[in-house]
Amino acid sequence: MTSRDKLEAIAANLWWSWNPEALALFEQLNPEAFRASQHNPLAALRTADPALLTDRPFIKAVDKVYEAFTAYLNAPPRITDAPRTAYFCMEYGLHESLPFYAGGLGVLAGDHIKAASDLGLPMTAVGLFLREGYFRQRFEPNGWQIAEYPAMDPADHPMTLVHGPDGYPLVITVHLGRQPFYLRAWKLDVGRVPLYLLDGAFDANPEPLRSLTRRLYQGDRRLRLQQEIILGIGGVRLLRALDLDFETYHLNEGHCAFVALELLRERLAAGEAREAAEAWVRDHCVFTTHTPVMAGHDRFSPELFLEQMETFRHQLGLSETELLAYGRVNPNDSTEAFTMTVLGLKLSRKTNGVSAINSVVARRQWHHLYPDRPLNEVPIGYITNGVHLPTWTVAHARPFLAQHLGDWLEGRFNPDLWRKIDSISDAELWQYRCMLRRRLVEFVNEYVKHQSLPQEAHLSPEVLTIGFARRFATYKRAPLLFEDMERAIQLFSRQDRPIQLIYAGKAHPADDGGKRFIQQIYEITQHPAFRGKVVFVEDYDMHIARMLVSGCDVWLNNPRRPLEASGTSGQKTAIHGGLNLSVFDGWWPEGYNGQNGWAFGREATGLYEDPITQDVEDREALYRVLEYEVIPAFYDRNGEGLPLRWLTRMRQAMRTIPAQFNAVRMVREYVEQMYRPAAMPATVTAAAAQ
Structure with a gap:
């Protein structure tokens, strides 16, 4: 060659x-x-x-x-007896050049299949070819976000159109109501895992329908329902057209739950009795729920659902009431909407949340579906998310890690490997942190010059650097640090202990509240007390994310508890020596040991009676921990100019977090607890449900 x-x-x-x-x-x-x-x-x-x-x-x-x-x-598989698994998700965060992801769910899915590839699992993944992706973020002069949708050309990316045995492009059919909708598929090889992306944007379909697979999370309830029909029903039909069969079907979030109904249709069409067909489907499906807000679960009115599922219902041979019952808590309530999460819960053998707290929240949400069981026996366990370290560890960090840890990629899930951190001198460890901060500061100062959102960036490579980058959903409370402006000005005005803060993130195009938060952050960047010290980096993507998680000294996370399902960005900082500063939500209560970062706010899993009270309490706690713990630990130096308290926390973070919160550990747990049919349910103690 x-x-x-x-x-x-x-x-x-x-x-x-x-x-x-x-x-x-x-x-x-x-x-x-x-x-x-x-x-x-x-x-x-x-x-x-x-x-x-x-x-x-x-x-x-x-x-x-x-x-x-x-x-x-x-390479031989690391797990030799893993069942053949089909993995379904609406979005996949694989690389910045393939922008069909919106945030954490997609990044988690991308990390999941990459780790499955590392382990050599017999896995096939299915999604949608969202050629206009989520969106490119641009701004009006006043800081108001606008969305642009440049279309991807598949010829410019490593994807191939799937062909059938006859040599022609493979085409499958689903029905949207009575309307046939034709789908072809593109294949992406993600290491050893094939990913198939369904595409309806071609001339077999009427022009108005071709946009159904173009954009992620756009449009009204009808379009959302149609996309989920395409993903779930169309995805299974694609696998059958490829002559692929599986022992386990993993439905990652409710968007995919129609997989279970298509599997049911197959069994019924083969002549199986309905009760036996349902049992077979349950035996073969597992379901992951992320959404900690009841309003966030996809619900469709009975009228819309029956309209769009009309042909499929006839194929199933079920009455309207019988079909609706699969997605209703109370099958006898004719007004109850069809809920995709209920469908997933009813037709899966195992269900998990994505952190311990998330599973508690999910059990509380769906306790009414299991009224005869105590709360801690609601059958929703948890597997806490982890990150694919090879994806998120920046290139310029790797020589240091290789020098001091050896083959850290091979042994990244072994706690003994990370104990080698203790043998690194304080001076070398601090040099590593300073090098990564300098690379980030140089990147941001240059990047901001070319943004549509004009800002000054005078970031210094010597200054304590805080990062806040994520979806700008309002519950994540991006402006919390600036709610008391006088207190914030005091923090940023100290000449002897300066701080700087980098923001990045997108608000959903329909989320005016999130867009107002971005606009508020932009206005803060223009305030004389913060100009040049607070910067908003536009068009957040995986490349910007890698730069931020590697270069920031502190990763700030302040959602309203318990609305963070898991969160993984804070897990990515630890390998770079960054420290997490977070409320007790998502993965952090499992990861925090008192010395490997900071936590603030109440140790609580329930919602406050009054969110305003929660915001005030958390804001005050954040100011206190910054002023009395974080900033002094960074700037208190010994005679050699080294921040010994800071370095102690760095060692703790690097020693404790990467080994546990990585995607290889996560996927191993999915195999052991979810994918293998004989696996026991995840244990949920009574104490965890309190």
Whole structure:
């Protein structure tokens, strides 16, 4: 094989998305094209400098990466008895050049299938080809977010149109009401896991319907229902058209729950009795629920649901009442909406939340579905989310980790490996932290110059740097630190102990409250007390996220408890020596040991009676922990200029968090607790349900 052949093989598989050595090769081919395409290897390869492809040192580097690539693909599975699993999700966060993800759910799904690939699991993933993605974020001069939707051309990305045995593109059919809707599929190889993306944007469908698979979480309830029919019913039909069968079907959030109804239809069509068919479906489906707010679960009015499911209902051979019963808590209530989470709960053998607190919240939400059981026996366990460390560890951190930890990627789930942190000198550890902060500050100061949202950025590589980057949903309370403006000004005005804060994130285009929060942050960046010290980085994506989680000293998280399902961004900072500063929500109560970061606010799982009271209490607690703990720990230095208290927390974070909160551990638990049919339910103690 020539070097070009090898590069083409590497570019065709998203393995490169978590291997910086591979990405560095493509960047060398054409740095400008690589950056302009959001680090897309194909864009660089197609415009490569031909002379470089014959350069002997470059050829040698290609050979080394290609050898690692083929060794990865051919490695034996780490779990030899895992069941064949089909994984369904509405969105996947795989890489910044493939923007069909909105936030945590998609990033979690991307990390999940990458870890499944690392483990060699027999997994196939299914989603939608959202060619206009979520959106590109731009701004009006007053800081009001506007959304742009540039369309992706599949020819520019490592995806191939799926063909049938006859050599023609494979086409499957679902019905939206009485209207047939035709779907083809694109295949992405994510390491050893194939990901199939359903696409209805082609000429077999009427023009108005082609947009159904174009955008993520856009449109009214009808469009949302139609997308979920496409994903669930269409996804199973695609797998059957590919002659693929599975022992386990993993439904990641309620968007996918129609998978269970399509499996039921298959069994009934084969002549199985309904009770036996339902039992088979339950035996083969597992369900993950994330949403900690009752209003956030997808519900559809009986009229809309029956209209869109009309043809499918006839295929099932069920009455309207019988079909609606699968998504109702009370099947006899003719006014109750059809709820996708209820469908998932009723037709799955196992259900889990994504953190211990999240499972408590979910059991409380759905206790009325199991009225004869005590709260702690509601059958919703938990597997706490973890992150795919190879994806989120920046390239310029890896030499330090390799030098001091050895093969940290191979042993990343082994606590003994992380204990080697203690053998690193204080000076070397602090140099590592300062190098990563400097890289971030240089990146942000330059990036802000080219934004549509004009700002000054005078960030200093010597100053305590706080990061807040996530979806701008209002419950995440992005402006909390500035609710008491006088107190905030005092924090930012100290010349001897300065701080700086970087924001990033998108609000859903229909969420005016979230957009107002962004506008409020922008106004803060223009305030004389904060100008140049508080910066909003626009068009948040996975590349910006990697820079922020690697370079920030403190990762701030202040949602209203208990509305954070899990949250994973704070898990990504620890390997870089960053420290989490969070309320007791999501994964943090499981990760916090008193020394590996900071927590503030009440240790409570329930909602406050009054959210205003909660906001005031949390804001005051945040000011106290910043003023009396975080800032002094950073700036109190010994005779060698080293912050010893800070370094102690850094060691604790690096030693305790990556080994536990990584995606390999998470996926292993899914195999052991969820995917294997004989697995016992996740244990939920009475104390955990309090």
